[in-house]
Amino acid sequence: SQQGEEDPQALSIQEGENATMNCSYKTSINNLQWYRQNSGRGLVHLILIRSNEREKHSGRLRVTLDTSKKSSSLLITASRAADTASYFCATDVGGSNYKLTFGKGTLLTVNP
Amino acid sequence: GAVVSQHPSRVICKSGTSVKIECRSLDFQATTMFWYRQFPKQSLMLMATSNEGSKATYEQGVEKDKFLINHASLTLSTLTVTSAHPEDSSFYICSASPTSGRNYEQYFGPGTRLTVT
Numbered sequence: 184s185q186q187g188e189e190d191p192q193a194l195s196i197q198e199g200e201n202a203t204m205n206c207s208y209k210t211s212i213n214n215l216q217w218y219r220q221n222s223g224r225g226l227v228h229l230i231l232i233r234s235n236e237r238e239k240h241s242g243r244l245r246v247t248l249d250t251s252k253k254s255s256s257l258l259i260t261a262s263r264a265a266d267t268a269s270y271f272c273a274t275d276v277g278g279s280n281y282k283l284t285f286g287k288g289t290l291l292t293v294n295p
Numbered sequence: 296g297a298v299v300s301q302h303p304s305r306v307i308c309k310s311g312t313s314v315k316i317e318c319r320s321l322d323f324q325a326t327t328m329f330w331y332r333q334f335p336k337q338s339l340m341l342m343a344t345s346n347e348g349s350k351a352t353y354e355q356g357v358e359k360d361k362f363l364i365n366h367a368s369l370t371l372s373t374l375t376v377t378s379a380h381p382e383d384s385s386f387y388i389c390s391a392s393p394t395s396g397r398n399y400e401q402y403f404g405p406g407t408r409l410t411v412t
Binding site for chain 1: 327329344392
């Protein structure tokens with residue numbers, strides 16, 4: 184079953200603008216990860232945030248995690264046309280169960 | 296590093312035939328590999344967890360006799376779609392978790408587009 188729900192489902196912005204995507208989940212987690220998928224391709228890992236972390240940065244990416252609200256956000260600053268892709272969050276519950284449960288994804292379109 | 300390949304990248308087969316998809320970890324050993332299915336504009340759904348040398352663990356609702364998984368070595372897992380039907384047409388993605396890495400690390404293959412006519 185799907186753990187995460189991303190919103191918005193689709194987002195269209197102009198190059199240079201910031202893009203914010205949100206992800207909510209239902210159960211306690213160990214880690215939350217964000218992935219990017221270009222159309223018809225595999226997944227590229229972007230960033231991982233642990234359950235005891237609140238914010239993480241990587242280049243133009245900023246991820247926040249609010250475990251009390253069971254939600255995370257991914258911010259892409261100064262977006263580029265090449266950022267056009269689907270973005271998914273994925274959670275794991277840790278321990279010996281390391282399955283990833285993916286959210287429904289946000290389709291981001293960055294217009295040049 | 297941490298490259299995962301899938302073969303073939305695209306396959307078209309006739310209804311009733313079987314198709315085998317390979318997933319290889321090219322530069323690391325993977326005790327555990329995962330198989331996902333993705334319908335157009337939808338998310339990845341985990342089908343099964345494949346452990347080297349043992350039987351795969353299937354998710355609820357996934358028919359193990361239809362989707363045969365073999366993880367014969369630390370670098371290769373195969374998914375065979377048996378007696379394929381048009382509704383099996385989908386994008387199949389595998390991932391591999393490094394034996395020496397953290398449990399939650401998964402590296403994804405580029406996917407295989409299966410079309411059943």
